[in-house]
Amino acid sequence: MAPSGSRSVKRGCQRVLYWIPVVFIVLIVAWSYYAYVLELCIESIDDIGEKIIYLLAYHVTFIMFVWAYWQTIFTSPMNPLKEFHLSYSDKELLERADRGESQQEILRRLAKDLPIYTRTNSGAIRFCDRCQLLKPDRCHHCSVCDKCILKMDHHCPWVNNCVGFSNYKYFMLFLAYSLLYCLFITATDLQYFIRFWTAEGRAHDRLKEYLNGLPDTQGKFHIMFLFFASSMFSVSLASLFAYHCWLVCKNRSTLEAVRGPAFRHGTDKNGFGLGSSKNFRQVFGDERRYWLLPVFSSLGDGCSFPTCLVNQDAEQPCSPEGHNANKIATEIQFPAKPLRESQSRLLSSTPSWIESDSAEDRERNGTSNPIMIIEHEA
Numbered sequence: 001m002a003p004s005g006s007r008s009v010k011r012g013c014q015r016v017l018y019w020i021p022v023v024f025i026v027l028i029v030a031w032s033y034y035a036y037v038l039e040l041c042i043e044s045i046d047d048i049g050e051k052i053i054y055l056l057a058y059h060v061t062f063i064m065f066v067w068a069y070w071q072t073i074f075t076s077p078m079n080p081l082k083e084f085h086l087s088y089s090d091k092e093l094l095e096r097a098d099r100g101e102s103q104q105e106i107l108r109r110l111a112k113d114l115p116i117y118t119r120t121n122s123g124a125i126r127f128c129d130r131c132q133l134l135k136p137d138r139c140h141h142c143s144v145c146d147k148c149i150l151k152m153d154h155h156c157p158w159v160n161n162c163v164g165f166s167n168y169k170y171f172m173l174f175l176a177y178s179l180l181y182c183l184f185i186t187a188t189d190l191q192y193f194i195r196f197w198t199a200e201g202r203a204h205d206r207l208k209e210y211l212n213g214l215p216d217t218q219g220k221f222h223i224m225f226l227f228f229a230s231s232m233f234s235v236s237l238a239s240l241f242a243y244h245c246w247l248v249c250k251n252r253s254t255l256e257a258v259r260g261p262a263f264r265h266g267t268d269k270n271g272f273g274l275g276s277s278k279n280f281r282q283v284f285g286d287e288r289r290y291w292l293l294p295v296f297s298s299l300g301d302g303c304s305f306p307t308c309l310v311n312q313d314a315e316q317p318c319s320p321e322g323h324n325a326n327k328i329a330t331e332i333q334f335p336a337k338p339l340r341e342s343q344s345r346l347l348s349s350t351p352s353w354i355e356s357d358s359a360e361d362r363e364r365n366g367t368s369n370p371i372m373i374i375e376h377e378a
Contacts, residue, residue, distance in 0.1 A: 032229070032230070039223055040192060062181065065174070065177035080135070111134050121262050145162050169296070171244075185226060271308060272308065
């Protein structure tokens with residue numbers, strides 16, 4: 001009982017420590033609200049019109065930022081569907097089988113009716129020993145959350161949550177609105193920062209303090225430090241936001257940018273890339289009215305994704321056929337379970353899907369399911 005109790009205490013302490021970065025961000029934001037609204041807008045700005053405009057614009061940005069941050073923190077990461085979990089009999093069969101090819105044969109049999117196209121670097125079926133499930137494409141096990149996360153991007157300590165399929169749009173909006181929040185504060189606070197910083201501003205303030213009889217050093221400190229903090233956060237947020245915008249356009253996660261997903265034909269960082277427009281819609285959805293709102297609108301179920309499987313990125317070497325052919329064709333064996341309707345819409349225009357029903361093709365691939373051929377203009 002003692003070891004179990006000590007583990008429980010350790011896990012409890014870890015959960016508390018994981019919230020420290022979030023508490024730090026909340027305190028910074030709460031202080032920035034006080035410094036901007038009270039010390040800058042109410043106490044330092046004399047023009048009523050300017051004060052009203054600043055307060056209205058600030059609160060709209062602040063609400064959107066807090067809303068996106070809240071959604072990113074408290075949206076639970078999605079886990080693989082029950083179809084990917086092993087049944088009790090399959091677990092026993094896998095445990096009795098010898099490690100290596102015997103277990104892989106069992107996993108291949110279990111995966112044949114699932115929309116799984118990625119493999120390990122060695123070509124094996126991706127399997128999670130801790131969760132006892134076949135990993136869907138783009139799914140990874142998070143050591144902090146101790147569970148498999150669909151389309152896992154990374155575990156972010158600043159939100160104390162995994163960023164994945166269920167909250168990646170919220171995370172992008174959180175970066176966008178936090179950057180806008182910092183830039184707005186920096187731009188509107190600049191003139192008052194300069195006034196308090198320069199000698200002319202200090203002389204003016206000394207005269208004002210002499211006439212009023214009360215020094216205002218505390219208010220000046222908040223306004224000046226607010227400018228420093230917002231400008232520094234703007235630089236770091238801009239670089240992080242730009243990086244994730246690039247990932248969205250490429251349809252890659254942070255993990256896939258570091259190590260590309262492996263398919264049957266080999267590793268390809270662009271295997272899930274469908275073009276910038278379709279990649280963007282996969283994260284933000286088809287309806288433009290929801291793009292800027294922290295509400296879920298991503299396409300798909302997080303377990304299966306349309307794949308390109310043709311290398312079209314200038315950063316990657318071209319396929320050998322691309323040097324001598326006008327078109328590149330890649331054969332993909334689809335499982336019995338098709339993609340969801342929302343995912344299939346991404347492939348409605350290009351690439352085109354051509355069905356081959358010939359018995360020769362089926363016999364060659366060892367299956368009764370039709371073969372789908374994707375064609376891309378070279």
